[in-house]
Amino acid sequence: MAKKKGPPSTSRMFPSLHPDIALAVSEHITPPRFNDKNTSQGTSKTYSTFVTGEFRCYDPTCPTRGWRWTSGKVAISIRQYADGSYNAEVFKQRCKQCDKLGILKLDKSSYLERVSYRLLVWKGVRLKRPHYSKKASKPHKTWLCEGCKRGICREADGLGFE
Numbered sequence: 001m002a003k004k005k006g007p008p009s010t011s012r013m014f015p016s017l018h019p020d021i022a023l024a025v026s027e028h029i030t031p032p033r034f035n036d037k038n039t040s041q042g043t044s045k046t047y048s049t050f051v052t053g054e055f056r057c058y059d060p061t062c063p064t065r066g067w068r069w070t071s072g073k074v075a076i077s078i079r080q081y082a083d084g085s086y087n088a089e090v091f092k093q094r095c096k097q098c099d100k101l102g103i104l105k106l107d108k109s110s111y112l113e114r115v116s117y118r119l120l121v122w123k124g125v126r127l128k129r130p131h132y133s134k135k136a137s138k139p140h141k142t143w144l145c146e147g148c149k150r151g152i153c154r155e156a157d158g159l160g161f162e
Contacts, residue, residue: 008101010146011091013038017111024116028125035085045080047118048152051110055102057095064097073140073155074104075147076111078118088115091147101146 015034022031040046053074057067075091088111092101113130120127140148140155147153 009092010101010150011038011089012104013087013089014106014111015087017108017115020108020112021116021119024112025119025123028120029123032080032119033083033085035079035081035083035087038087038089040077040079042081042083043079044082045122047078048147048154049076049078049114049118050074050154051076051090051114052107053090053110054105054107055093055095056105057098057100057102059095059098059100062095062098062100064095067095067097069093069096069102073145073153074106075145075153075155076114077147077152078115080119080122086115086119089152091145091150091152093141093146094144096141096144099144 015036018034025031050073052072054068054070057065059065071093074093076088078086078088080086090104090106092104094100095102117127117130142148142155145153145155148155
């Protein structure tokens with residue numbers, strides 16, 4: 001029997017990057033376990049931030065099939081659970097040409113930096129806050145951001161962004 005195909009997922013997690021996260025935090029804390037359940041139920045802490053990545057539209061009906069775009073504002077929700085485990089949900093963006101979900105190529109270094117920093121802060125490790133300089137970029141398109149639609153993205157608060 002064929003498996004029913006549901007709607008495409010608007011977000012994804014990257015459990016394959018957990019060993020890198022564990023290594024990044026191991027100097028300061030016992031590495032936490034990755035929680036593969038993509039739910040906010042049972043969380044003790046959550047933090048929303050951004051990572052960077054590149055998206056590509058593969059929809060065969062898109063007039064610009066193969067369209068690529070980069071984003072420095074890929075919404076991510078980092079969660080810590082009551083049992084000490086964690087996960088991070090990364091939200092996709094939609095193609096501005098056809099409104100279909102793009103395929104994400106995550107920037108691994110920004111993901112590792114943001115997730116490991118947050119886990120260390122939550123464990124009470126005193127760290128110098130990273131300085132992120134604001135780069136000139138096009139306005140964030142909230143109608144194409146799945147993080148905005150879910151109320152996760154920090155740009156969704158209507159501070160004059162598109």
